[in-house]
Amino acid sequence: MNEISTTPAASDAPTFRLLFDPQQDSVVAEKILPRLGERLTDKRPYRRDELPDWPQNTTVLTCLDDAAIAEFAPQAAARQWRIALLPHPDLERGRLYFGVAERLDEALDDALADKKERRFDLFYCNGQPVFHSVVVGKVFSLGGGQPLSGFGRIWSVLRVMGAGFRLVKPYAYTLVTAKDKKLDTAALGLVMVEEGGSSLLSRRILDDGGSNDGMLDALILAPRSRMEMARFLLASLLPASRRKQLPPFVGHLKTEALTVTSPEPLDYLHDGVRISAPRLDLRVDAKALRLLPGRYLDLQEEISQTKETYKVQGLPSGEAKNAIINKALPWLHRASPEEFRELYSMLRNNARASPAYLNLMVLSAILATIGLFANSAPVIIGAMILAPLMAPIISLAMAVVRQDSPMLATGLKTLGAGILLAVGCAAAMALLVPLRSVTDEIAARLSPTLLDLGVALVSGVAGAYAHARAEIAKSLAGVAIAVALVPPLAVSGIGLGWGDWSVFQGAFLLFLTNLFGIMLAGNLTFLMLGFGPFNQARRGLMAVLLLVAVVSVPLTLGFASMIEQQRVVHALEGQEIEGVVVRAAAVRPGKPMHDLLAGLTSIARRLQNRGLEEQKAQADEPLYLSVRLLSPTAIGSATVERVKTAIETRLERPVVLEATVAISR
Secondary structure, three states, X not given: OOEOOOOOOOOOOOOEEEEXXXXXXXXXXXXXXXXXXXXXXXXXXXXXXXXXXXXXXXXXXXXXXXXXXXXXHHHHHHHOOEEEEOOOOOOOXXXXXXXXXXXXXXXXXXXXXXXXXXXXXXXXXXXEEEXXXXXXXXXXXXXXXXXXXXXXXXXXXXXXXXXXXXXXXXXXXXXXXXXXXXXXXXXXEEEEEOOHHHOHHHHHHOOHHHOOOOOEEEEEEOOOOHHHHHHHHHHOOOOOOOXXXXXXXXXXXXXXXXXXXXXXXXXXXXXXXXXXXXEEEEEEXXXXXXXXXXXXXXXXXXXXXXXXXXXXXXXXXXXXXXXXXXXXXXXXXXXXXXXXXXXXXXXXXXXXXXXXXXXXXXXXXXXHHHHHHHOOHHHHHHHHHHXXXXXXXXXXXXXXXXXXXXXXXXXXXXXXXXXXXXXXXXXXXXXXXXXXXXXXXXXXXXXXXXXXXXXXXXXHHHHHHHHHOHHHHHHHHHHXXXXXXXXXXXXXXXXXXXXXXXXXXXXXXXXXXXXXXXXXXXXXXXXHOOOOOHHHHHHHHHHHHHHHHHHHHHHHHHHHHHHHHHHHHHHHOOOEEOOEEEEEEEEOOOOHHHHHHHHHHHHHHHHOOOOHHHHHHOOOOOEEEEEEEEEOOOOOHHHHHHHHHHHHHHHOOOEEEEEXXXXXX
């Protein structure tokens, strides 16, 4: 009934047969048939259970939707038909996959242009063709049939992150390749594609040149933390690098066939349609489909690959796999049993006082003391790098987290030996070297504040993290410079050698600040990285918190004194008093503890009623000030005295003034 009898065409142009959706009958009659003319030899409405008995090498035009093309393509491949796709209102994935023009007239131009046919792989999942991707898992549905840019890419990534962070539990999967390589792992999900541009993940990792090579690509997502996955997704917003790199948390299998099983039913997306099955059988029929390509199909050089790819080094297995199955993915990476054993063994060795440790402590203390006397920052930095004190402190942090009493005792002995060596060497040198002046480098370590505690906390996090991650251990030198453990001990030793208690106590307070700050930050870092349970570490953590709270009291006083000094400088700098201009105002160190208490008293005075407090101010310890007085003429001691009195009135406290007079004209 549908057979068309026409007069043979005058030319040798190829002829076509047409399969169409019955619901598109009017479009076929009005737009397709007139264009085909005598080159159309037959047309049939598509019926899935009744295909025409056309011979091999027939060129078949189709006007079908995605579902019909998925059914028809394998049968066309089996019958050795050559096919060309025409756009259909519901042909979305097939149109993108085969590069078909969206406009019917353009697609007809491509079909009638007598292009050379191309053979394409057919990718199957459980016997059904896949034109886009198969995504296993409920977490990261990394879909998207075509590359996105601009706001579309941002929205896609944010949508994936929003959906993924609600349900983030790794599940157990077993994958077997065509060559019987077996992988047992735990992952958030799997993405299977036949060509690299089929998903957000594969576009970022796979080379497009691997498409149509008779192989499928399986990407196994096993991030160790939510933050690790978030970093990768956010990086996808940036322009992709020409060099495709496999993230450390992604495994890659490239094979002709793949079987996926799991103890639980597999919920997966087949070209965006959600399906559940007990197992997945995926395969690729190489060069099975004969196709007249659309104008937007990227015609790359055909590749024939038979070698499997098996990159799974970063995936959890064994104990690591069992530890994370069906458990919420942490925000930060938690240590695997293998990582824990390796780190614990290293820290246990670091807790011991080896000859190398003792020798380095002596050398670093001597070098730091020389640098302090010489007021040389480079020499002191060299001593910081040489000092080995960070190692036993980090070991102590782990011992507290794990409540390891033997390692804690060993670490304390090692730390104590290092402290005694550093202080003893510095004290001996202070007795031998005939210098008694407080250099700027020494003075910088006499008045610690809360800012120093902040430095210690950040350095403790960096030190613990660098020990836990072997790939960044080279940054330990930077951590040692930042926290500066040995120079405060050297200053303490100098104070003992001089018999100056204020120098000793100020510098030793700085050392204790660094020590307790590193301990606390190291404890918290190891806990967050999963090296110990909080319940086990709670008692030790509370003890370290108490120590930090104790040292925070004088640090708070020091910070209050710093604020008060800044207020003084701001109140005087550039002011004109008694006809002279005050420049380069600075608070000079007097007696450190008295200065701290005086600063706190001054702050309290401004917050309370003045009256009696103003009378008490005269009995306060004086503030040591140095200023430069600029005057157009020479000034005498009487003028300097009046300036001093005016400053005391303005600051509401006694002042010891060191004034330098400069004449400006």
